[in-house]
Amino acid sequence: MNRLRDGAAPPEGVGRDREQVLARLVEMLNDLTSECDRGFSGGIGPDTRLAADLEFDSVDVVQFALLIEERFQRRKLPFEKLLMIDGRYRDDITVGEVAEFLGVWRGPA
């Protein structure tokens, strides 16, 4: 069972939306990382890790989360369900996991 879905039924169209969501996230991350030296030369894709590959720290992740809420026009997305397991922060997350999270958690527009 998918951990992110937490027992909830996925909204309709999740599979179809996922590639679009992923493409928008990659575009956002390319914008975010283009003007600084992150030391990451590979193309950003679903397996790219925010911390290990893009050198995001916790404040970068907060800013990324805020940008997602603005660009996807959703408010108060439960990012803690993506970033924490059993009350502890995960070591890292991939871009694909963020896309999957956005497909499941629609949040109020």
Next chain:
Amino acid sequence: MSHSSSIQYAQLAGVTLAYRRLGSGEEVVFIHGMAASHGFWHLNVLLPLARRFRVTLYDQRGHGSSSLPPSGYTTAELAEDLRQLLDALEVPRAHLVGHSLGGAVALHLAAQHPNRVASVVVADTRVRALQPVQRPSDWPHWGSVKARLAELGLELSDDVNDWGMHLFEQLASSLVAREKLRGTSLFIPFSRLAGGRRSAERWLELLNTTSARRDLVDVAGLTADKLARVACPVLAIYGERSTTLPSQAALSALLPDCRRVTVPGAGHFFPISCPDLFVREVCAFVESHAQTAAAARVVVPVVEAAAVAGPSLASKRRAES
């Protein structure tokens, strides 16, 4: 494009401070405690607050990515650093949220420059003038912590005053000397998110190469008389099991406008261990003392521009002194 979340540096008189800003709305500045850095403020505190407010995080002098001057570590001097940072950021007046030492810095600025401070959240701060002695033996929960320290091979005298500083020094020394330590809740200032081993090394460097060891235990003019002149609203939020709890009662009795909140069952690091209650209290407090009517409970577009990145803390070199 702006870089609202990237780390930036403010060149002030005698010190370079690292800071980051995110969100928009009421100006809220977070001040970390002794031995920590701006990484102390975790995601589940920052995210809900940055949805509502313009949040500024910074590293106090000698901490994190800020420079390490040889002196200037009293709360009076640290408050002057903050005043200069507000000047550099062109922030005329801000709400201050300070944990531990950071709360004393906030109170000092509010006492010295009341026109710059809209409100103060004092989170588990020992106020030296009001709680001059802080010994392990005075704390009802010392036994369990002492046992955990013993498991790590650490020992602290029951009678040592200012034991927080000594404890952090021992923990930092252990962390630097070993690969990994168990008992992580004791090590929050040196947790992975807060900089890990590098934070521990920085704390030892600060104690051993600067006047910090002397300065940080100095009342530095923040007397009861001066505290009584803090007229802005103050939220004194303390952990029920914290060693600093006597300061909360004393502040409440002294300050003209002080809301008192105790976090049930929590210790000194409740902003991390109980973030939901902390966030709820801080949001309600800041919104109730908002400087602009539009700030109250309005979700604002929080990102200034697409380019919000900058070199992360992990990839940055420390600012030059």
